[in-house]
Amino acid sequence: xxxxxxxxxxxxxxxxxxxxxxxxxxxxxxxxxxxxxxxxxxxxxxxxxxxxxxxxxxxxxxxxxxxxxxxxxxxxxxxxxxxxxxxxxxxxxxxxxxxxxxxxxxxxxxxxxxxxxxxxxxxxxxxxxxxxxxxxxxxxxxxxxxxxxxxxxxxxxxxxxxxxxxxxxxxxxxxxxxxxxxxxxxxxxxxxxxxxxxxxxxxxxxxxxxxxxxxxx
Amino acid sequence: xxxxxxxxxxxxxxxxxxxxxxxxxxxxxxxxxxxxxxxxxxxxxxxxxxxxxxxxxxxxxxxxxxxxxxxxxxxxxxxxxxxxxxxxxxxxxxxxxxxxxxxxxxxxxxxxxxxxxxxxxxxxxxxxxxxxxxxxxxxxxxxxxxxxxxxxxxxxxxxxxxxxxxxxxxxxxxxxxxxxxxxxxxxxxxxxxxxxxxxxxxxxxxxxxxxxxxxxx
Numbered sequence: 185x186x187x188x189x190x191x192x193x194x195x196x197x198x199x200x201x202x203x204x205x206x207x208x209x210x211x212x213x214x215x216x217x218x219x220x221x222x223x224x225x226x227x228x229x230x231x232x233x234x235x236x237x238x239x240x241x242x243x244x245x246x247x248x249x250x251x252x253x254x255x256x257x258x259x260x261x262x263x264x265x266x267x268x269x270x271x272x273x274x275x276x277x278x279x280x281x282x283x284x285x286x287x288x289x290x291x292x293x294x295x296x297x298x299x300x301x302x303x304x305x306x307x308x309x310x311x312x313x314x315x316x317x318x319x320x321x322x323x324x325x326x327x328x329x330x331x332x333x334x335x336x337x338x339x340x341x342x343x344x345x346x347x348x349x350x351x352x353x354x355x356x357x358x359x360x361x362x363x364x365x366x367x368x369x370x371x372x373x374x375x376x377x378x379x380x381x382x383x384x385x386x387x388x389x390x391x392x393x394x395x396x397x398x399x400x401x
Numbered sequence: 402x403x404x405x406x407x408x409x410x411x412x413x414x415x416x417x418x419x420x421x422x423x424x425x426x427x428x429x430x431x432x433x434x435x436x437x438x439x440x441x442x443x444x445x446x447x448x449x450x451x452x453x454x455x456x457x458x459x460x461x462x463x464x465x466x467x468x469x470x471x472x473x474x475x476x477x478x479x480x481x482x483x484x485x486x487x488x489x490x491x492x493x494x495x496x497x498x499x500x501x502x503x504x505x506x507x508x509x510x511x512x513x514x515x516x517x518x519x520x521x522x523x524x525x526x527x528x529x530x531x532x533x534x535x536x537x538x539x540x541x542x543x544x545x546x547x548x549x550x551x552x553x554x555x556x557x558x559x560x561x562x563x564x565x566x567x568x569x570x571x572x573x574x575x576x577x578x579x580x581x582x583x584x585x586x587x588x589x590x591x592x593x594x595x596x597x598x599x600x601x602x603x604x605x606x607x608x609x610x611x612x613x614x615x616x617x618x
Contacts, residue, residue, distance in 0.1 A: 215469070243468055243469055245464075245465075245466065245468075245469065246464075246465075247462075247463075247464045248462075248463075249506065249509060251460055251462075252432070252460055252462065252506065252509055252510040252513055253509040253510065253512075253513055274551045274555070278551055279509075280508070280509040280510075280512040280513055280550060280551070280552075281505055281506075281508040281509035281512065281546075281549055281550055282509075283549070284505040284508060284509075284545070284546070284549045284550075285502070285505040285506060285509060287505075288501040288502040288504075289469065289498075289502060291497070291498040291501060292466060292469055292470040292496075292497035292498035292499075292501075292502060293469040293497075295470075295498065296469060296470050296471040296497055314551075315548065315549060315550060315551060315553070315554040316548075316549045316550075318548070320548055321545070321548040321549055324541070324544050324545035324548050324549075325545050325549075327541050327544075327545070328501070328538070328541035328542050328544070328545045329498075329501070331532065331533075331535070331537055332498055332501045332532060332533045332538055332541075332542075333497060333498055333501075333532060334491045334495055334497070334531075335497075336532070337532040338491070
């Protein structure tokens with residue numbers, strides 16, 4: 185069976201991405217990060233999602249980089265509520281080099297298990313303007329990765345960064361996931377991490393709007 | 402004063418690289434990794450080197466990736482003694498995606514302190530054949546990094562990966578360091594991490610041969 189490393193945060197996008205990888209016949213090696221986020225909801229949900237999808241292996245990697253990476257998600261900065269999402273500004277929830285760090289650890293893991301296939305649930309359509317969610321960035325990453333590892337340079341395992349959601353709207357992502365039987369109640373998107381989703385952060389609002397589009401009021 | 406993030410392992414190369422950054426007028430923000438190596442000598446020495454060079458900040462980031470990255474340096478595999486270093490084979494001391502992971506965390510740190518300058522002491526001349534020490538790899542990394550961060554894409558801080566040792570032999574690196582006043586007794590190169598250097602791993606042998614070339618018998 186072919187193997188893939190899937191970056192799994194326990195949110196809507198990464199869960200759908202993992203379900204797609206599974207539907208394409210990959211055995212899933214999930215990788216989740218506990219990186220000093222303000223709350224531990226994400227890793228709890230990631231674990232549930234991993235079980236739901238029957239992953240082969242699941243590593244939850246602890247790595248406190250809040251000291252070196254300033255962000256509202258890792259430090260005590262307020263998370264913006266009801267922000268103007270049409271603005272061009274990259275919000276304070278941006279985490280420096282996050283996907284670059286995550287993909288780099290996925291790359292090490294992939295080489296270790298003997299695969300070059302890595303899945304990440306980024307989209308350049310409905311997103312918060314983070315630069316490391318764009319196709320142009322992913323292409324440059326893949327090019328670099330193919331010069332970085334022993335498996336890639338010896339031709340043993342060429343690296344492919346799969347981004348099945350890259351051109352999907354959030355609503356299309358949900359449609360895709362529902363068709364694959366994803367139970368979105370097992371996912372978590374809110375940045376705030378209270379008992380229930382706050383409903384006012386970018387992540388809650390993008391999710392709610394998308395579900396409204398898919399399911400109606 | 403201009404700032405630079407310097408990857409500092411406490412070895413000969415990274416110490417010389419940091420001394421060069423300092424001589425070029427950079428204020429040094431050092432980053433060291435405790436990544437489940439078989440011994441803690443490296444981080445001890447990195448700390449001493451940081452003090453010797455008067456770094457502005459020094460983060461020692463703990464991140465156990467031995468679970469996901471198989472290597473003789475992170476797992477219980479024997480470290481080769483007196484290996485044929487003319488062989489084209491990449492040795493078992495290779496750590497999957499190591500420089501990619503280190504540079505990615507350096508990238509986050511650089512953005513957080515407001516700089517795009519990152520120094521790494523790789524050389525494509527006297528090395529063990531690791532793919533992530535080559536100029537071609539570093540160029541691809543820099544290109545990717547300039548698409549990855551908010552500071553780079555907004556034009557605030559272009560990313561430059563400085564590799565002052567890239568075309569130096571180990572002996573030339575030592576000459577350069579001695580000229581800058583580096584005390585190499587404060588550095589550690591051995592892979593094995595015993596009380597004294599083993600003298601038989603690649604790292605010990607490259608170091609000894611270079612010192613012999615510089616200082617004579």
